[in-house]
Amino acid sequence: VSFGQSSIQVLWLNDQQGGGMTGSIDVIASMTFLRQVWLHGNKFTGTIPSNIGNLTSLQDLILNSNQLVGLIPNSLANMELKTLDLNNNKFMGPIPKFKAAKVSYDSNFFCQTKPGLECASDVNVLLDFLRNVNYPSNLITQWVGNDPCGQPWFGLRCNNAKEVSMINLPNQKLxxxxxPSLAKLGSLLQIKxxxxNLNGKVPSNFTxxxxxxxLDLSDNNLEPPLPKFHDGLKVITDGNPLFVNQPRTSPVPISSPPPLSGPPSPH
Structure with missing residues (x-):
């Protein structure tokens, strides 16, 4: 059953039996006659569709107690709703200044506690990293707050200046x-x-x-070519099938020959 382009005005699917409904809620953005949407008490996942502002007749949007993720779209913040309930989800980023008459957003993972306050710049970068890997649940619940280095977030290390110096997330089912936002973290020494299951190309601005x-990207599904990195960077792409006829690692400077004897270096 597809609701897309339907003339339904009232959609009550709250508290469905058997553990609740699953999947994304993207389809509601195409149901432009909607006035009331109750989806609370289910297991809906994914983000709020960015084009939800198309629902110009919508008055009530109740999304509490689901597993929705990501940032609140500006289009939703600007909707003059009667009631907006976002409680008990996994929303991240800043809390916008909502135009809804009655709004609640408790029990989420926002970077700030008050509307209108921006996240720190490095938090914005890391949230964009999460968005590109589809907001994995194990990171959402551990990347909380507005200071990745206060008590370092899972998989991160920071330098003495409280800047992120390492992203260490191997085998995390990303x-x-x-x-490309990672290029804004100029303090990075290592990315592991x-x-x-990363795909696509390595962003050119990583240079x-x-x-x-x-830069250890081994055992993923990335595709060539690599950007032209500086000489001091070791790039590992072993185990990426599309790199099969490409250099497996970045060249090692020949000015440092290995010793003639002795045990091999650990890898």
Whole structure:
């Protein structure tokens, strides 16, 4: 059954039996006659569709107690609803200044506690990283607040200046693409993302990360070509099928020959 383009005005699917309904709620953005939507008490996932502002007749949107993720779209914040209930989900990022007459958003993972306050710049970068890998639930619940380095978030390390210096998330079932936003973290020394399901190309702007010494992308599904990185960076792409006829690692400078004897270096 598809609701897309339907003339339904009232959609009550709240508290469905058997554990609740699952899947995304993207279809509601095409149901432009909707006035009232009750979807609370289910297991809906994914983000709020960015074009939800198309629902110009909508008055009540009740989404509490689901597993919805991501940032609140500006189009939703600008809707002059009677009631908007976002409680008990997994929303992240800043709390916008809503135009709804009655709004609630408790029990989420926003970076701030008051509307209108922006997230820290490095938090915005990391949220964009999460968006590109489809908001994995194990990271959403551990990347909370507005300071990744206060008590370092899972998979991150920080330097003495409280800047993110390492992203260490191998074998975390990350599924998606690499966010170009990571290039804004100029303090990065190492990115370790081996053993995930990353696809697409390595963003060309990663070349601006002049302090980066290790980029381990082995055992993913990335595709060539690699950007032209600086000489001091070790890039590992072993185990990416599309790199099969490409250099497996970045060239090692020949000015440092290995010793003639002795045990091999650990890998």
């Amino acid at each position: 599924n998606g693409t690499l966010s 993302l081996a053993g995930n 601006v990360l002049k302090s980066l010494a290790l």
